[in-house]
Amino acid sequence: MEPTETPDNELVARTQAGDARAFDELIVRYSPRLYGLIYNMTSNHEDTNDLLQDVFSKAYRSIRGFQGKSSFYTWLHSIAANMTINFLKKRNRRATMSLDDVDNGIANDPDFISATAEHDPRHQANLSELQKKLNEAMMKLSIEHRTVVTMFDIQGMPHAEIAKILGISEGTVRSRLFYAHRQLQNYLQEFIKS
């Protein structure tokens, strides 16, 4: 959070008092991050948009009951994660992936360059291929494993925060990550350099 930004608890208090514009500020602040969380769990832009709308609707309706026992960040992420998990369980389908949503910045990322370097002529990878493989690998994981991988590896959340958001122990977070990484190593062998 930038030093000049209004603290979350102040925006929450103003929202609870009836100031809808305070909630708009919270949306602007958290929508990019929540978009990333939901998108990496669903791999579908349209589903992500609908879910993100639902998440903020639910948060707005429930905010009067928010008592500050956890941070607003944790509370909001908990709503987003649980709604997405419920959505995926109900749908129980393989996501249709949106392949046009990659930021151009990835081309300059050293990890991307390393992953797609032509060290073997038979395995020439490009941007779309890598993205497709990553999404396919993620979708092969169970919903619970994909969730912890999204939060830890993609969003960079610490184990303790993930445990609080999902309502599980840190040990469970670690064991799910361990198992998920093993699975992903198998799926992504061709992109992992020895």
Next chain:
Amino acid sequence: MPEEDSVSKLLRLKRFEQPPPGYFEDFLVEFQARQRAELLRQSPWERFSDWLGGLAPAFEVPKLAYAAIVVCAIGVSAVIMGQPGGQSAVLASHVASAPSLSLSSPSAASIPVGEPLPVALTSTGSPSVHYVLPTRPVSYASSRSF
């Protein structure tokens, strides 16, 4: 480099997957429009149950639970009102105050609406209830004229 670190590095590349430019600006506008539409669409009961649900989101009380509580309260009230003890006091006062009449000599006198029903005394002196139709039929029409 351990393979697990390589997996993490590959996964971090997914941070570059972003929505099209301008998406988040449009998102806020869409959210505000949707909120307005929801408010117009919701019934008073839905707004009330959302308000109740907002007070205790951690408990995730189903909305039907609130309806069940209201129905139970109405049911209990109906049962209490339907109990014989609930109306016995009213009946006893009518028996005590009504004039004695019998069906064998039906009275030509009209009985005003709202008056207690007449009760005849048997040969043993105990009251028995008879029902006499009031001369003025029940009407829901207003007696006032404009």
